[in-house]
Amino acid sequence: MLDASNAALGGSGVRSSTRAAFFISDSTGITAETLGSALLANFPGVAFTRHTVPFVDTVEGARAVARDIGGLIAAGIQPVVFTTVKSAEILGELQVSGAVIVDLLSGHLTELEVALGTSRSEQLGQFHGVGDIERYFARMRAVEYAIEHDDGQSARALDIADVIIIAPSRCGKTPTTMYLALQYGLLVANYPLTDDDFPTDDLPNTVNRHAAKCFGLTTTPLRLSQVRHERRPNSTYSSLAQCTLELRRAEDLYRRNRVPFLNSATKSVEEMSAVIMQSMRLRA
Structure with missing residues (x-):
């Protein structure tokens, strides 16, 4: 569990001004952490130590967490607790801790009960279930498609892609591809722009006939050099001159072929995924 004295003191014996943020759930904690972090992002001047506590689905478990939180309060730290726990009894145990409790579901669930004319389910963790099984399998198929078409490994079935992300190496193609696939079930391929693709006025042959599906990424030369340096330090590949050249060529290529792109x-x-979906008019 948490060491209250270490959390309260910044190692030098000086009491830290850092606040503790708890994300507590009766299931995985993903929703509590995501929503809670989105709220905390509005307070950039406050530093937080973050603690995600999943599967708090018993009164005994809630009491144990409440004791930890109470220890921090005793040490002079004022924790903020974000929770998606549905059980009133379990939530009551957390409230006994004395921390500020932000219930991320209660108000919205009450509004929905009124709007839908029915009561909420008391089943724990139901929010995190598979739900629509067809949608679940669609996401899994999209992930398989993204893996097959990562970094230009395959040109098969590009005609069914929802979007093809093109960019120089290390501009963020793969993580964006995987996020769109896993989160929204979109069929996304990505293609790396290399020296072999230049000089040319047109898009590379592999993606040229799918130009309407292409979306480009770019970045700053310094940022790209830093990222590449972690992979291949002191190489031409990671040099600032090479990164500047590749990014300039890529942006010129996007503009000539009217390919939308973002930095x-x-x-x-x-954020990148949201911009791509809006720009390409994609719907999950």
């Missing part, structure tokens, strides 16, 4: 340097995978 990935300061954007998260979630």
Whole structure:
């Protein structure tokens, strides 16, 4: 469990101003962490230590977590607890801890009960179930498609792709591809722009006839050089000059072929995916 004294003191004996954020769930904790983190992102001036506590689905488990939280409060730390626990009894045990409790579901569930004219289910963890089985399998098929078509490994069935992400190496193609596949069930391929693809006015032969499905990524030369340096330090591949050249050629190629593109340097995978879906008019 948590060491309250270590959490309260910043190692030098000076009490830390860092707050503790708990994400507590009766299931995996993914929803609590995602929604809670989205709320905390609005307070960039406050530092948080984060603790995700999944599968708190018994009163005894809730009491154990409440004791840990109470220990932090006793040490001078004021935790904030984000929870998606549905059981009123379990939630009550967490509230006894004395921490600020942000119930991420209660208000919305009450509104839905009124709107739908029916009561919520008390089954624990139901939110995290597979749900629509067809949608689940669609996502799995999309992941398989993304793996097969990662980094231009296959040109098979590109005609059924929802989008083809093109970019120089290490601009964020693969993580964006996988996120779109797993989160939205979209069929996404990605293709690396290499020296072999230049000079040319047209898109590479592999993707040229699918130009309407292409979306480009770029970044800043310095950022690309830093990322590549981690893979191949002190190489031509990671040099600032090479990165500058590749990015300039890629952006010129996008503009000539009217391929929409975005700069990935300061954007998260979630943000890039949202822009791609909006730009390409894709729906999950």
